[in-house]
Amino acid sequence: MSEQPLLTPYRLGDLELANRIVMAPLTRMRAHPVDHVPTAVMAEYYAQRATAGLIISEAIAISPDGFGWADTAGLWSPEHVRGWRQVTDEVHKRGGKIIAQLWHTGAISHPELRDGAVPLSASDVDPGQVSVTREGRKPTVAPRPMTTEEIQTTVRDYARAARNAIEAGFDGVQVLANYLYLIAQFMNLSTNRRTDAYGGALENRARFLFEVVESVVETVGNKRTGIKLSPMHEGGAFAANEETLPIAEYAIQKLSGYHLSHLLLMGNMTDFTGTPLQKLTGDGMFEHFRPLYEGTLIANVMMDRDRGNRLISSGLADLVAFGRPFISNPDLVERYKIGAPLADVDWTTVYASDATGYSDYPMSQPI
Numbered sequence: 001m002s003e004q005p006l007l008t009p010y011r012l013g014d015l016e017l018a019n020r021i022v023m024a025p026l027t028r029m030r031a032h033p034v035d036h037v038p039t040a041v042m043a044e045y046y047a048q049r050a051t052a053g054l055i056i057s058e059a060i061a062i063s064p065d066g067f068g069w070a071d072t073a074g075l076w077s078p079e080h081v082r083g084w085r086q087v088t089d090e091v092h093k094r095g096g097k098i099i100a101q102l103w104h105t106g107a108i109s110h111p112e113l114r115d116g117a118v119p120l121s122a123s124d125v126d127p128g129q130v131s132v133t134r135e136g137r138k139p140t141v142a143p144r145p146m147t148t149e150e151i152q153t154t155v156r157d158y159a160r161a162a163r164n165a166i167e168a169g170f171d172g173v174q175v176l177a178n179y180l181y182l183i184a185q186f187m188n189l190s191t192n193r194r195t196d197a198y199g200g201a202l203e204n205r206a207r208f209l210f211e212v213v214e215s216v217v218e219t220v221g222n223k224r225t226g227i228k229l230s231p232m233h234e235g236g237a238f239a240a241n242e243e244t245l246p247i248a249e250y251a252i253q254k255l256s257g258y259h260l261s262h263l264l265l266m267g268n269m270t271d272f273t274g275t276p277l278q279k280l281t282g283d284g285m286f287e288h289f290r291p292l293y294e295g296t297l298i299a300n301v302m303m304d305r306d307r308g309n310r311l312i313s314s315g316l317a318d319l320v321a322f323g324r325p326f327i328s329n330p331d332l333v334e335r336y337k338i339g340a341p342l343a344d345v346d347w348t349t350v351y352a353s354d355a356t357g358y359s360d361y362p363m364s365q366p367i
């Protein structure tokens with residue numbers, strides 16, 4: 001079985017990965033609720049998964065303004081850096097590699113998470129989503145449009161978080177640019193109604209993304225900067241529209257020129273039938289974008305061992321990211337190696353608050 005493509009080494013920027021199995025970013029809400037510092041159980045959880053060729057951390061808030069999901073961690077203070085250092089040290093002790101996912105939630109945050117302040121975004125459009133507050137899930141509210149100065153501050157906040165990530169021992173960073181968060185709020189026609197240089201034509205709506213990427217690259221280097229970007233079809237203001245695919249094509253093609261560490265491309269999480277993204281269903285996403293992006297492509301969503309091996313052998317992906325399988329199978333790499341069955345996720349504890357359903361999933365055999 002050792003000839004499985006997933007189990008072969010890979011050079012990512014200047015990192016030597018032991019295999020091509022990537023742990024996808026997974027928010028698990030185990031950080032300190034008040035100061036947003038990573039907890040000891042988080043170090044244990046990530047260490048258990050260090051046999052992945054690469055771990056992408058859960059999304060981490062770059063700044064107090066970027067914070068917008070209860071019990072998640074930050075990367076803007078020295079305490080955050082010290083907390084994350086414990087995580088990265090434990091992963092490195094076991095020979096693993098880990099990068100930090102940089103997150104600004106924008107309009108997905110909620111006044112309850114911001115001492116009453118309204119969240120910031122491109123425009124004042126309520127994205128029609130759910131905010132996760134300490135008191136539970138609440139409907140999102142209409143955000144306040146960012147001033148040009150606030151945009152520039154936010155760009156610098158990304159750079160500071162990237163610098164902090166390296167100081168905390170991360171092997172690199174990934175800018176989270178898809179899903180429902182701030183960068184996606186700028187890129188999406190429905191949530192960006194600006195009339196300045198950051199709104200209107202798709203090149204303008206992508207301007208914020210490129211300013212963020214450039215400031216992060218300037219700070220930590222292109223080889224240590226990756227991106228997560230892909231067109232999506234979600235609810236509310238994030239239903240795919242006629243501009244969803246063109247702006248993703250524009251951005252992904254242009255990103256090739258930055259020679260980044262990687263592009264993490266998600267396949268469809270929802271049903272694309274009848275939407276402008278229909279042809280991207282299944283492997284269609286990777287077939288469409290592979291020729292548009294020069295560089296390491298990480299394929300994700302509903303992967304299993306056979307599909308992962310097939311995507312690598314066919315050249316559609318270089319690495320394959322697994323999210324849900326890593327929740328309940330800390331030793332996913334070993335299980336794929338020996339063909340052991342996978343354990344199921346207990347969904348009642350995915351967003352719980354302690355080790356139960358987090359760092360207590362058993363290994364298939366002692367390591």
Ligand SMILES: Cc1cc2nc3c(=O)[nH]c(=O)nc-3n(C[C@H](O)[C@H](O)[C@H](O)COP(=O)(O)O)c2cc1C
Nearest residue numbers: 024025026027058059300301302303321322323324
């Ligand atoms: C519990 C949970 C938390 C997630 N948190 C994040 C996150 O913090 N950042 C992110 O980019 N994606 C996040 N995702 C998406 C996953 O990274 C991944 O794209 C998705 O689960 C599909 O991959 P899979 O089919 O292998 O699970 C999350 C998914 C789940 C199930």
